Amino acid sequence: MKRNDLNVYFIMGTANSKQPLEILEKALQAGITCFQFREKGEGRLSGKSYESFARACQKLCRTYNVPFIVNDDVELALKLDADGIHVGQDDEGITEFRERAKNKIIGVSVHDEQEMALAVQSGADYVGIGPIYPTKSKSDAKPPAGLNFLRKARSQYPDFPIVGIGGINEMNAAEVRSAGADGVAVISVICESPNIEKTLQELSGEK
Numbered sequence: 157m158k159r160n161d162l163n164v165y166f167i168m169g170t171a172n173s174k175q176p177l178e179i180l181e182k183a184l185q186a187g188i189t190c191f192q193f194r195e196k197g198e199g200r201l202s203g204k205s206y207e208s209f210a211r212a213c214q215k216l217c218r219t220y221n222v223p224f225i226v227n228d229d230v231e232l233a234l235k236l237d238a239d240g241i242h243v244g245q246d247d248e249g250i251t252e253f254r255e256r257a258k259n260k261i262i263g264v265s266v267h268d269e270q271e272m273a274l275a276v277q278s279g280a281d282y283v284g285i286g287p288i289y290p291t292k293s294k295s296d297a298k299p300p301a302g303l304n305f306l307r308k309a310r311s312q313y314p315d316f317p318i319v320g321i322g323g324i325n326e327m328n329a330a331e332v333r334s335a336g337a338d339g340v341a342v343i344s345v346i347c348e349s350p351n352i353e354k355t356l357q358e359l360s361g362e363k
Contacts (some may be wrong), residue, residue: 164340283316
């Protein structure tokens, strides 16, 4: 995982938008650098519809040469030959996925120094640190961590790929980057944007 691949990291599932594929293509055209397929929440797809939607997202990502990451589903990631997987602290995916898929990206959500150290030692390719700010996109999110842990993690691991996540928008993305993040992971700020191209420019600091 190249650190600049985390610049603007878009996460989405059908719970986040009524027109998810249209939103994804606009975001890809606008310049997102990584996409995570995260199909969770009330009304989430299952079975053939779930896989079909994932494949449609993956096809768009391949068209724009953007990494396609699957959230917390080792079997789907392997079946689709996804570029990688993202797991949380409650998931068993990192060891299993690494054993079964060589040269794939593995991302891990971390919330403190111990989790950060374990992710690095376990062979993660990048970590997502957060939630930085309060977020409405994840009902079971942990309390906001602010920027302090992000700064500490960057100090301890100066070259390790880190993306900030949780409540990030056009107004605060710059301070997340200043605290040490290589990029910002976002959901609602893109899904709800009336002008995705402008939003991407602001998130990436290209005003």
